[in-house]
Amino acid sequence: MIVEQLSLVDFRNYAAADVALAPGPNVFVGRNGQGKTNLAEAIGYLATLGSHRVSQDAPMVRDGADAAIVRARLAHGERRVLLETQINRSGSNKARVNGSPVKSAELPRHAHVVLFAPEDLQIVRGDPAGRRRSADQLLIQRSPRMSAVIADYERVLKQRNALLKSARARGMRAESLSTLDVWDDKLVQLGTEVIRARCALAVDLAAPSRDAYTTIAGADHGASAEWMLSVAGADPEDSLEDAAVTDRADEGVVPDRDSVTHSFRAALVAKRSNELERGVTLVGPHRDDLVLRLRDLPVRGYASHGESWSVALSLRLASAHLLRAQSALGDPILILDDVFAELDADRRTRLAAVAADFEQVIVTAAVEADVPGALRARTVQVAAGTILQPDAGATASGVLPAPGEGPAE
Structure with missing residues (x-):
């Protein structure tokens, strides 16, 4: 093209x-x-x-x-x-x-289109939001229907957050907020699809990104990437360093729909009181992070400047090879x-x-x-x-x- x-x-x-x-x-x-x-x-x-x-x-x-x-x-x-x-x-x-x-x-x-720019260094070194957005843009190219799924998820999330903020302002208790269950159903349905699509993307990018890193850096440093899922107990938005060691999706595995749905619902139940206190949804794909590693250590905080550039480049080149193949x-x-x-x-x-x-x-x-x-x-x-x-x-x-x-x- x-x-x-x-x-x-x-x-x-x-x-x-x-x-x-x-x-x-x-x-x-x-x-x-x-x-x-x-x-x-x-x-x-x-x-x-x-x-x-x-x-x-x-x-x-x-x-x-x-x-x-x-x-x-x-x-x-x-x-x-x-x-x-x-x-x-x-x-x-x-x-x-x-x-x-x-x-x-x-x-x-x-x-x-696969675009690599200096801003990509912040995708590697910056906050989780940049990695989520980059992954979702590739998802949309890979499967254009995901654009509507992601947009619907963000719309439901916005409505749910508005309800939580209203309930907090009115001092409502969790057990009296039955309306939230309706939004939970929609959030889980759409969020499960986003989570599984992201995990499948990480699996498919694994081999080409490792190969691209070796080509660009001239060395094999064991580059890898896996999603850290808030529905499985991680919270990268609050404590990236702690969660980077544990609570991550299994590399090379796409979780089945039922297990993601079950974990998502359980996490929402467990967090409901905290969500009412803070007026915000605390679990879901909007809280997940793609953890990038070299030598089994997070790139963010451990990799050198040159290594970080090589990781960023390898992700883009792997994306290009994935689109070319599919x-x-x-x-x-x-x-x-x-x-x-x-x-x-x-x-x-x-x-x-x-x-x-x-x-x-x-x-x-x-x-x-x-x-x-x-x-x-x-x-x-x-x-x-x-x-x-x-x-x-x-x-x-x-x-x-x-x-x-x-x-x-």
């Missing part, structure tokens, strides 16, 4: 932009703050319905505008598909596929957003060798010389939200249709 053409309207610092891309490596070069990463972010959004930089959509809409539009023409062999999304500052987003209105959740069915769309589009400046020469060379194997690679860099020669087949300059004339090696391509009135659902 490749992006042949990208068009933006009122997205980040772009009032309007059109850029053609080619198979193989494409490098966007420009000083910091000019809009290179915005191009990568726009492509990634079509595949994940989210940003690798912010958790909300509003910051992606240009200042002074009510909505941003992203269009991309994708090619897989002889097949072409035009994806469009209208990102609204407020209200629901809208989408089209080949000009026909669709629900936004349909877009990831047509676009597979998707009928061919290779995912691999995006390397401003990462080469952070790597030593050896890791740059190793990463470039792996990346060059993908059908299309999009690289952003402040300094072109930071990008290994193997990935500098085509270079495009970016300055102040403007795409400058590509170099002589660029491949010409048509321009996407004019925005018109934008997508409508």
Whole structure:
């Protein structure tokens, strides 16, 4: 799969932009703050319905505008598909596929993108929320229906938390709050599906992530990842260091539905009094963590800077190989957003060798010389939200249709 053409309207610092891309490596070069990463972010959004930089959509809409539009023409062999999304500052987003209105959740069915950026280091070293969000974005690409499941879970969680806060304010006791049982049923049903999908993802990523780590780092440090489940007694949000040693899902095992459902219900019963005291739901996939390890020690707090980078890279490369193996769309589009400046020469060379194997690679860099020669087949300059004339090696391509009135659902 490749992006042949990208068009933006009122997205980040772009009032309007059109850029053609080619198979193989494409490098966007420009000083910091000019809009290179915005191009990568726009492509990634079509595949994940989210940003690798912010958790909300509003910051992606240009200042002074009510909505941003992203269009991309994708090619897989002889097949072409035009994806469009209208990102609204407020209200629901809208989408089209080949000009026909669709629900936004349909877009990831047509676009597979794996994006690696400096922010990924915080996924490895930061709070559990970043790891959950990263895993869920891959889940959505792997199975687009999970977008609706995750959204429904978050909606039910919000309603349940609102009820808990109201009950706390009114001084209600646990035994008198029968309404909570209804929300518990919905939370367990949806949460069980999220938990099992995440565990299955970790199992499938295990071998490719170990292989990718060895390739990037040049050494086998026993990289592994497993979910620490709050329904099984762990609470990474409160005490990561204690829970990192115990209370984790068995590596290589996807828990069956009945066992997860039973554990979830039991945990909700056990925590109900505490939840009423705090006004928040204390168990469920929103409290889980993906524990990353090297040499059987948590990466967070134990790994060096270089090792942490290698773990982050290996997770993204493993994701790309997983999508390549399972998707009928061919290779995912691999995006390397401003990462080469952070790597030593050896890791740059190793990463470039792996990346060059993908059908299309999009690289952003402040300094072109930071990008290994193997990935500098085509270079495009970016300055102040403007795409400058590509170099002589660029491949010409048509321009996407004019925005018109934008997508409508």
